[in-house]
Amino acid sequence: MTSPLIDCHNHLGVDQFFYLNGYSPYAQDLPALVTEGRHCGISRWVVFPMVANLTFDLAAMRTAQLVPGGCETVPYAFENERMLREIYELYPDLGGQTLPFVILDPQREPAAQIAKLRALHRDFPFYGLKIQATMIEADIRALLTTGRGFLELAAELDVPFLIHSSVAPEDKWSQASDILDVAEATPHVRFCLAHSCRFDRFCLERVAALPNTWYDCSAHRIHCEGVVRGLGYVAPVARRFAADYTDPTAVLRAMAEAYPTKLIWGSDTPFQSYVAKIDGTFVSLRSTYAEETACLHALPENLRQAIAHDNLLALLRLKDESLLPRG
Numbered sequence: 001m002t003s004p005l006i007d008c009h010n011h012l013g014v015d016q017f018f019y020l021n022g023y024s025p026y027a028q029d030l031p032a033l034v035t036e037g038r039h040c041g042i043s044r045w046v047v048f049p050m051v052a053n054l055t056f057d058l059a060a061m062r063t064a065q066l067v068p069g070g071c072e073t074v075p076y077a078f079e080n081e082r083m084l085r086e087i088y089e090l091y092p093d094l095g096g097q098t099l100p101f102v103i104l105d106p107q108r109e110p111a112a113q114i115a116k117l118r119a120l121h122r123d124f125p126f127y128g129l130k131i132q133a134t135m136i137e138a139d140i141r142a143l144l145t146t147g148r149g150f151l152e153l154a155a156e157l158d159v160p161f162l163i164h165s166s167v168a169p170e171d172k173w174s175q176a177s178d179i180l181d182v183a184e185a186t187p188h189v190r191f192c193l194a195h196s197c198r199f200d201r202f203c204l205e206r207v208a209a210l211p212n213t214w215y216d217c218s219a220h221r222i223h224c225e226g227v228v229r230g231l232g233y234v235a236p237v238a239r240r241f242a243a244d245y246t247d248p249t250a251v252l253r254a255m256a257e258a259y260p261t262k263l264i265w266g267s268d269t270p271f272q273s274y275v276a277k278i279d280g281t282f283v284s285l286r287s288t289y290a291e292e293t294a295c296l297h298a299l300p301e302n303l304r305q306a307i308a309h310d311n312l313l314a315l316l317r318l319k320d321e322s323l324l325p326r327g
Contacts, residue, residue, distance in 0.1 A: 003309040004043035005296070006099075009162070009194060009218035009266030012083050017052035017135070020062045022277065025270035026050075030086050033269065034094045040293040046162070046266070046312070047087070048101040048130040049079040055108070056136075064278075066136055075105035075136075077116045084124035099316070101128035101162060106147040107138035114149045121157065127316055129154055132164040133173040140174050143182050151186050160190035160315050162216070167198040167235050176203040183213045192264060192315055194218050196255065199227065200235035201242070204255075207262055214315050215259075217252060217307075218268035221292060222285040224248040249295045256303040264315060265308040267292040 010033055018026035030047070037045060052061065053076050057069035072078050080102040087095030102120065104113055120126070129150065133140045140163065143151055154161060165176040176197040183191040192214045197203035207213045226234040227245035234240070241258075243251040255263050272287040296308055 003305060005041060005304070005308040006044040006046070006265075006312050007037060007042050007267050007269070007308075008046045008192070008216050008264045008312050009268050010045045010047045011050050011269070011271060012047050012086065013050045013079060015050035015052050016054075016058060017056075017061050017064075017066065018050075018276075020058070021064050024275040025273060028270045030091050030094050030098070034097060036269075036289050040289050041297060042293060044097055044099065046099045046101060046128070047083070048128075048162075049076065049083045049103045051103070051132045051135045053105075053136075054078050073109070074112045074116055075108050076103050076113065079103065080117070080120060080126075081124075084120065084126065088124050099127045100124070101130045102126050103130040103132070104150060105136055105138050106131055106133060106140055106150060107142040110142075110147045110149050114153055117153060126159070127318070128159045129161045130163075131161065134164060134166055134171050137173055139172070140182065141178050144185060151182075151189055154189045158317065158319075160192060160317075162192045162194060165193040165195055165197050165203075165215075166233070167200045167203070167239075168233050176200060177206075180206045180210065180213065183210055187212055190214075190315055190317070192216055194266075194268075195223060196220070196241075196263075198223065198234045199241045199243075200239050202239055204241060204259065204262075208259055214262050214264055214311060216264045216266040217255065218266040219272050219274075219287075220252060220295060221248045221287040222272065222274060224251055225285055249298045252295045253299055253303065256299060256307050260303070260306055261311060261314070263307045264311045265296050 014027045054070045054072040055075050056066045060067045087100055163179050164174050165179055166174045167176055176193055179193055190212050194216050196217045197215055207215050224245045243254040269289055272292050274285045276283050
């Protein structure tokens with residue numbers, strides 16, 4: 001009997017910001033995710049909404065700005081409920097294969113968000129809290145001040161955070177080191193840092209040292225491509241985890257061997273690709289679900305089992321293990 005392979009990082013819904021600015025990807029529904037994932041040998045998915053939300057003004061979005069003035073007043077209240085209804089009401093047969101997380105803004109309207117999340121949790125179980133603070137320009141460090149209620153909610157519900165991380169100097173909202181400071185100050189809450197901490201070995205070593213932190217490798221192939229192309233969103237060579245980045249499978253194996261209980265596999269679908277024209281410059285970073293999963297399937301069984309099943313269960317600490325029956 002083998003354990004189901006689980007993808008820990010998937011977006012559902014529509015991202016109006018990406019759509020209105022001509023970026024790709026910009027949407028994914030539950031049937032599309034499950035259909036493609038099954039073809040690639042994946043059995044379960046952690047899911048959460050896209051990042052832009054309806055508290056931001058749509059007209060401003062068309063000029064690549066996220067400013068208040070949208071049709072909703074509480075960040076992600078609409079998006080979270082819309083996704084959970086898709087999972088539990090529209091497609092319950094497919095939704096039963098998912099572990100939904102809700103997304104939040106750590107800085108804006110925290111009390112109103114927490115009230116909405118409490119009410120939502122009574123009707124639709126969710127298993128974690130997701131933050132992507134870079135795009136919405138919200139300081140992740142707010143979790144230690146005005147957003148502390150989110151940490152208290154995570155502890156109360158016994159659910160982890162999955163947080164977008166960055167090491168780019170210009171990104172002042174989602175620095176991996178700041179997320180690790182939050183985790184270190186909150187040892188009773190569990191955290192997973194997304195995107196391999198952009199291969200920053202000092203941050204990865206902190207993840208390894210802290211008992212309440214893990215990291216995922218979502219959008220793995222385009223991060224490896226970023227190293228090969230010398231792009232600025234990955235760690236500079238002096239701080240970079242040592243591996244052959246021309247071979248994404250070799251990188252994944254090296255990380256799995258170096259951090260056997262800390263690495264969690266995820267695809268970031270549909271954002272395993274990023275294609276856009278920004279400030280006159282065309283950016284094309286492309287991968288596919290099949291290519292992402294090929295890296296996973298190429299690993300020895302023990303490493304594949306660890307990073308695509310066991311380590312995620314350690315992060316989730318599920319009370320009802322029947323949610324993930326053995327295949």
